[in-house]
Amino acid sequence: MKILVTGFDPFGGESINPAIESVKLLPDTILNAEIIKSEIPTVCGKSLTKIDEAIAKHNPDVILSIGQAGGRPDITVERVGVNINDCSIPDNEGNQPCDEPIYADGPDAYFVNIPIKAMVEKMKENGIPASVSNTAGTFICNHVCYGVRYLTETKYPGKKSGFIHIPFMPSQCTNKRNMPSMDLGMIAKGLEYAIEAIIQNETDVKIEGGATH
């Protein structure tokens, strides 16, 4: 099995983005699955183009994207992406769409098709705060959450995709009042457990599938 894990580049004047930093800390193999890591730009459209190219090149079974949701205290696994760009701030190339669909011919939303509850449970069992989130917002994170599901539905059938939001790192919070944070090593460990849950789920599905013959 192959899993493509993407992380955003630094954004909004910050010199570092824990999203891509935590992805870099992942091992190259998790439970016999190959982990392919990709940095994507915090830009509407281009982020999806880069992921589309990576899917074409690597043919992964699962695409898992990682972004930061500063202010959330735990690792959150997103349930759904919605077909809208509604940006309160510009992206890294100055785009700031307002209430525009991501894909004009797409449905209003897609649920992700990775095992969100099992991923959360696996992290919590291992002492890492995690929960299901019902909104990825309406900025680039949702753009990628929805957009990759659109790609897997329309262009790459059979592939799975989903999105995980991570908290601020502690060093980002030394000058922010009352903002929760999580150690980068723990974030990376959490992502590893979440990916283990995806792999175990895929394996179970295949075994169950095989058993019906």
Add this chain to the structure above:
Amino acid sequence: MKILVTGFDPFGGESINPAIESVKLLPDTILNAEIIKSEIPTVCGKSLTKIDEAIAKHNPDVILSIGQAGGRPDITVERVGVNINDCSIPDNEGNQPCDEPIYADGPDAYFVNIPIKAMVEKMKENGIPASVSNTAGTFICNHVCYGVRYLTETKYPGKKSGFIHIPFMPSQCTNKRNMPSMDLGMIAKGLEYAIEAIIQNETDVKIEGGATH
């Protein structure tokens, strides 16, 4: 120089208290100062008796007490202790005083006499979220914050004391919604930086004092 660092025992049905666990992780020597570690009971009165005995035995220059303020996202250095016990829950021996003075002959409050701003800055410079707090509450943490200052004023003149509140550990938050946490290793590292700031301040004071002769 000798520094007595106290941490509370487990409390409220929890099997572990990060306060004493983080104290245990401290090195035995910080910047040539000897660190003496003491676990104290989460009990009104007895907590102070135990500290009083430890002061008598070890004759420390500084007494720094550590407690947990679950819900706070960063390490907070307390500015002041107030002369009141007003407990919304019982302590570990079932005491639940309401609006009673800690020491009937004590003033309404004592500012701590450790360098709270320098301690916060030292932690932040090293990437650890920290801030000054203006209330230690009215439960056992404040009881010890005020009570030790009372002891240093009335029985052990010349000694310094203060109080640091630490956040939940991540493992305490896997079943709490939206509660911030901090890695235990980072908490211990933060305490070490805070203690360094205390030691540097004491040393500066002595050098300055010497220079006036």
Add this chain to the structure above:
Amino acid sequence: MKILVTGFDPFGGESINPAIESVKLLPDTILNAEIIKSEIPTVCGKSLTKIDEAIAKHNPDVILSIGQAGGRPDITVERVGVNINDCSIPDNEGNQPCDEPIYADGPDAYFVNIPIKAMVEKMKENGIPASVSNTAGTFICNHVCYGVRYLTETKYPGKKSGFIHIPFMPSQCTNKRNMPSMDLGMIAKGLEYAIEAIIQNETDVKIEGGATH
């Protein structure tokens, strides 16, 4: 024009639900539109059956449902309903579905088709805190938000529907720590402004439509 406004009955041991109480405070006519008020049960399925019957009986142009989101500080206009029942607590008849679709043949989500931004602006212009929300949760409020859109798509084409979440009332917060609230009169006034924005939008659409001939 006719607008059906629904509010939930008391729930979770509470003797009062500000949702239906604020609906009761609405005038019977807003900007020449007739306001029809309906109390609906906090029960999966039955809530939608009751609304379906009210639509059949009154033939409203717009269906606006009101529910409580305790903890939110402002009036929130929901953007989207998702096709899932995932209840952390039982409804008023003890149902507690977990990750089940609301309608097995429905899409993953529907955006509401009322002017959410204009509704928020109208409330804010009039001094009432309001914002767009991107999640109505996965309990009865989302159940109705999604379900009524499903009904309008499949059974009542041309009709509009949407959902507004309101905060706790102050009297609900006298024994809750740190929970924001909003005066019931102000909540009702906010709903009235939101409904005005819906009516003005419908009227504009019709005038614009006519102007193209």
Add this chain to the structure above:
Amino acid sequence: MKILVTGFDPFGGESINPAIESVKLLPDTILNAEIIKSEIPTVCGKSLTKIDEAIAKHNPDVILSIGQAGGRPDITVERVGVNINDCSIPDNEGNQPCDEPIYADGPDAYFVNIPIKAMVEKMKENGIPASVSNTAGTFICNHVCYGVRYLTETKYPGKKSGFIHIPFMPSQCTNKRNMPSMDLGMIAKGLEYAIEAIIQNETDVKIEGGATH
């Protein structure tokens, strides 16, 4: 009985301060006590000078000061004022003291001597969210909370004083994200109930006092 109630003037670029606005809404008589209202400047020192003059002129039995604590969801009755000015922003005349005592010869803190628990209970019984607060911060509100107690201890023995913090008004929150607010009329009503509790307490004390003769 006479009660002097003070409220701060507008501050920090705002054109209105709910503190003085809520004070203006108070009746001139509460339970046979005369209510004297005074607007005070949001300025270190001058605020206390103005109150000192008002005490000299009106000879009130109780001085109750009202300030805003934006972000708190309920009306909070302060327990204690501390002898420090430590301002993160300048006052209305540009003063921004850092870690300076308010009165060099004052103790570290004073508990207020009004019945804080009874005041909170009276508000809650009447449906208004309220709680005791253990910190008035280290800016002008604490300056007045501490400073007036200093005046009553040193210059006007026998007089009572205290401080109440009020939330944002709704109109202040239409452009602030996720900030709780309270209707100005409800704030004023809350202050009235709090003042009733003070008067009832004073009366009870006098009756009890008389009964001992």
